[in-house]
Amino acid sequence: MKKFLNGFYFAWKGISYSFNTQLNFRIHYLIELFVFCAGFYLTLNTFEWLWIIAATALVLIGELFNTAIETLVDLVSPEFNPKAGLIKDISAAAVMIVAFMALLT
Numbered sequence: 001m002k003k004f005l006n007g008f009y010f011a012w013k014g015i016s017y018s019f020n021t022q023l024n025f026r027i028h029y030l031i032e033l034f035v036f037c038a039g040f041y042l043t044l045n046t047f048e049w050l051w052i053i054a055a056t057a058l059v060l061i062g063e064l065f066n067t068a069i070e071t072l073v074d075l076v077s078p079e080f081n082p083k084a085g086l087i088k089d090i091s092a093a094a095v096m097i098v099a100f101m102a103l104l105t
Helices: 002-021 023-041 046-076 082-104
Strands: none
Touching (some): 023 046
């Protein structure tokens, strides 16, 4: 049971790290708070809430994966490497696409 509960601790540690170190994660989080407040104000129905929750969750998940990839690239290639930069750019592009699709939603 302790191993199971430790998993939540480590997951929270990852979220905290992303929130404390990644400006884009904080921006997306604040935008999501605004979207949820707007949803309550507009009295969205259940179906609309499900779409909003799915879209916003995908954005935060994308940011978490982007942070993980960037951290791994920095570990593997601490000095400048064009391919390492390309990996980071591609990861950031994935988040941008998810964020844009969430905006459309």
